[in-house]
Amino acid sequence: MLEVSGLSAGYGHGSVVQDINLQVARGEAVALLGPNGAGKSTLLGALSGTLRERTGAVRMGGIDLCGLPSHAIVAAGLVQVPEGRRMFAPMSVEDNLRLGTVRLQGGSARVAQQFDYVYQLFPRLAERRHQLAGTLSGGEQQMVAIGRALMSSPRLLLLDEPFLGLAPLVVQEIRHALDALRTTGLTMLLVEQKLDIALPFTTRAYVMVKGRIALEQPSPQLAARADLGQLYFDLAKDR
Numbered sequence: 136m137l138e139v140s141g142l143s144a145g146y147g148h149g150s151v152v153q154d155i156n157l158q159v160a161r162g163e164a165v166a167l168l169g170p171n172g173a174g175k176s177t178l179l180g181a182l183s184g185t186l187r188e189r190t191g192a193v194r195m196g197g198i199d200l201c202g203l204p205s206h207a208i209v210a211a212g213l214v215q216v217p218e219g220r221r222m223f224a225p226m227s228v229e230d231n232l233r234l235g236t237v238r239l240q241g242g243s244a245r246v247a248q249q250f251d252y253v254y255q256l257f258p259r260l261a262e263r264r265h266q267l268a269g270t271l272s273g274g275e276q277q278m279v280a281i282g283r284a285l286m287s288s289p290r291l292l293l294l295d296e297p298f299l300g301l302a303p304l305v306v307q308e309i310r311h312a313l314d315a316l317r318t319t320g321l322t323m324l325l326v327e328q329k330l331d332i333a334l335p336f337t338t339r340a341y342v343m344v345k346g347r348i349a350l351e352q353p354s355p356q357l358a359a360r361a362d363l364g365q366l367y368f369d370l371a372k373d374r
């Protein structure tokens with residue numbers, strides 16, 4: 136589904152992420168771990184095209200996305216749920232979700248179908264469809280952010296720390312939704328700091344340290360390494 140090779144990206148003064156090689160197979164859920172500042176969000180931005188300063192190859196289904204603008208990348212099926220659940224606060228839940236359909240083919244029937252799909256996945260959003268997004272709880276806002284990405288019918292979903300700062304109950308609710316998406320065969324790349332969330336959900340994990348992929352391991356094997364802080368420290372030492 137996704138094949139990244141030799142990808143480097145940054146913000147104008149040298150590369151923040153360097154020589155990234157990673158693959159995600161169709162239907163697979165893969166974790167991207169790493170300490171604060173490792174470059175995880177930068178990498179997602181380079182994949183989704185919100186960060187234009189990038190070199191290397193990002194292939195999806197054989198097409199190189201690297202030269203494409205972000206809207207064309209969305210149209211190709213790669214969609215990012217950004218860090219920090221950016222939404223349009225003065226707009227309703229429904230209007231925020233509708234923004235995700237800009238690149239969707241198939242007219243109003245298709246849009247209605249996507250609304251049904253997202254409201255079924257997040258019944259809370261259906262109840263609050265006319266509420267202004269800015270007045271939602273943090274968890275509900277995260278549901279809108281994920282829902283908006285799903286409205287465009289992605290083939291590959293990139294999730295950037297979707298559970299950050301959320302209470303355990305709502306974390307569970309969103310986890311259930313992501314589990315349901317996984318069972319439908321949706322391919323996902325999940326950036327996550329907590330192993331107990333990331334590893335049961337995924338089959339493989341990449342660990343990023345100082346802008347590079349320092350380790351790739353099957354998730355169950357990584358789960359056996361209890362101390363993530365120590366792992367990051369050991370990997371950073373070798374860099």
Ligand SMILES: Nc1ncnc2c1ncn2[C@@H]1O[C@H](COP(=O)(O)OP(=O)(O)OP(=O)(O)O)[C@@H](O)[C@H]1O
Pocket residue numbers: 146151169170171172173174175176177178218
């Ligand atoms: N817009 C930007 N302009 C310049 N530098 C940036 C920008 N965004 C991030 N950086 C820098 O890039 C590096 C990697 O940041 P990034 O946000 O990708 O890390 P991260 O792994 O996502 O961290 P976190 O876990 O805290 O979200 C950091 O040194 C950061 O300061």
Ligand SMILES: [Mg+2]
Pocket residue numbers: 175176177218295
């Ligand atoms: Mg980040």
